[in-house]
Amino acid sequence: MLELATKRKTAVSTGISVPVLAGLVAAAVFLAVGSLSSGTFAQQTVSGLSQGAIFGSLALALVLIYRATEVINFAQGEMAMATTYIAYQLTLWHLSYWLAFFLTLLIAFVLGVVVQVVVIRPVQHKSVIAVVIITVGLFILIDGLVTWKWGADLKFMPAPFGNTVYHAGGVAISRQDIGVFAVSILSVGVLWVLFQFTKLGLAMRAAALRPAAASLVGVRVDAMLAVGWGLAAVLGAVAGLMTEPTQFLQPTMMQAVLLYAFAAAVLGGLESPAGAVIGGLALGVFLNLFGQYGKVGGYYLGTSELRLPIAFVILLIVLLLKPTGLFGRKQVRRV
Secondary structure, eight states: OOHHHHHHHHHHHHHHHHHHHHHHHHHHHHHHHHHHHOOHHHHHHHHHHHHHHHHHHHHHHHHHHHHHHHHTTTHHHHHHEEEHHHHHHHHHTTTHHHHHHHHHHHHHHHHHHHHIIIIIITTTTTTTTHHHHHHHHHHHHHHHHHHHHHOOOOOOOOOOSSSOOOEETTTTEHHHHHHHHHHHHHHHHHHHHHHHSSSSHHHHHHHOOOHHHHTTTOOOOOHHHHHHHHHHHHHHHHHHHHGGGSSSSSSSTTTTHHHHHHHHHHHHOOOOOOHHHHHHHHHHHHHHHHHOOOOOTTTESSSSGGGHHHHHHHHHHHHHTTTTTTTOOOOOOOO
């Protein structure tokens, strides 16, 4: 099992090419110089990192499931939305926001495991299209159940970080942006530690890489896949709860975020967890800066209506130049 996981780690670590690494360094230098020279640029960068962290955490959830099943979970956003409504219900029962937050993460984990065991496992070895149809069905089912239980009208949750705004060198940075970024990145960091330094994480990586070989050395592959779905649901819950302060709670709140997360995952590489996070951060910053400075002939191209099309234009360009994504690597099959 250790050998399997080590091979996987080596494959991921060598996925980034020199041009991509140089591009990332150049982008970081550009953002640093721009932030030092312009307060508006710095403010948009910080806000973009906050949004990008949400995209990255949900993109990582997509990557976790894709690595294990080679299928995109189209219900990931709706599962995140549903768990956010669960947190909302807990606050209605007079629980504090952060107690409701952590209870929701626990509930999300159980929900993810149950979905994998009850709905996904019976069809996961039959065909990829069967799993895709199941996830689309889950999307519709969850959306309908949430609308039936809580209605489609806008809901409001307590502000987790308050409305305080800090000023540093003429740059206004809200506590909300800092809090959203910190919580999203912390959740990703905890997951990384789990995968890198625990026996559970080692077993999950081996099960995702070579399930048949992993089962021969004692790894309970089905159990590891269920845990993977549970952890993906937890990341989705974090993304949903961090999205809610920036918009109203409603059944459609995560649909656009899921599309951004999908774009981020493909941008970074569907086989690369690190690529998903970096892709999310890059996409969030770019969309914010483009919304501020993207102007042609007196017209702003970065309006809210064009954010999603622009994200997919970027995705299309990357796929044309590097189909495996920025951090992906070509797979060689021997026949």
